[in-house]
Amino acid sequence: ITMPLEDDLASAAATGNTDRVKMLLERGMDVNGVNCFGRTPLQVMMMGSTTVARLLLQQGADPNVADRHTGTMPLHDAARMGFLDTVKILVQYNANPNTLDNWNRRPIDLAKESGHQNVVEFLQTL
Incomplete structure (x- = not known):
């Protein structure tokens, strides 16, 4: 089963997978796109992963969702x-x-x- 790309980006953020987050963003994924639960990658990111946080925010993620x-x-x-x-x-x-x-x-x-x-x-x- 394949998941929607929005879910893939959220999943990569949630697991702190900086390389995958970067690759998906480079492919044009919407940094503020919501997953199947209605949450953005920044909302579900691994909170201790400062590299993922910075990457999402540098790409325009809205921190006030x-x-x-x-x-x-x-x-x-x-x-x-x-x-x-x-x-x-x-x-x-x-x-x-x-x-x-x-x-x-x-x-x-x-x-x-x-x-x-x-x-x-x-x-x-x-």
């Missing part, structure tokens, strides 16, 4: 999981640090809840 079910954005996910380097890259590419999810939580709130003090300290400087 909200999950249609939770309202969370990639910055919420990276902050909740404590990936400071990914948080910094998302902010560098204009991710909104004050955006609210469906429970009125900002990324900094999720970092606090999860005990990621380094992320909290960084987000406090914005």
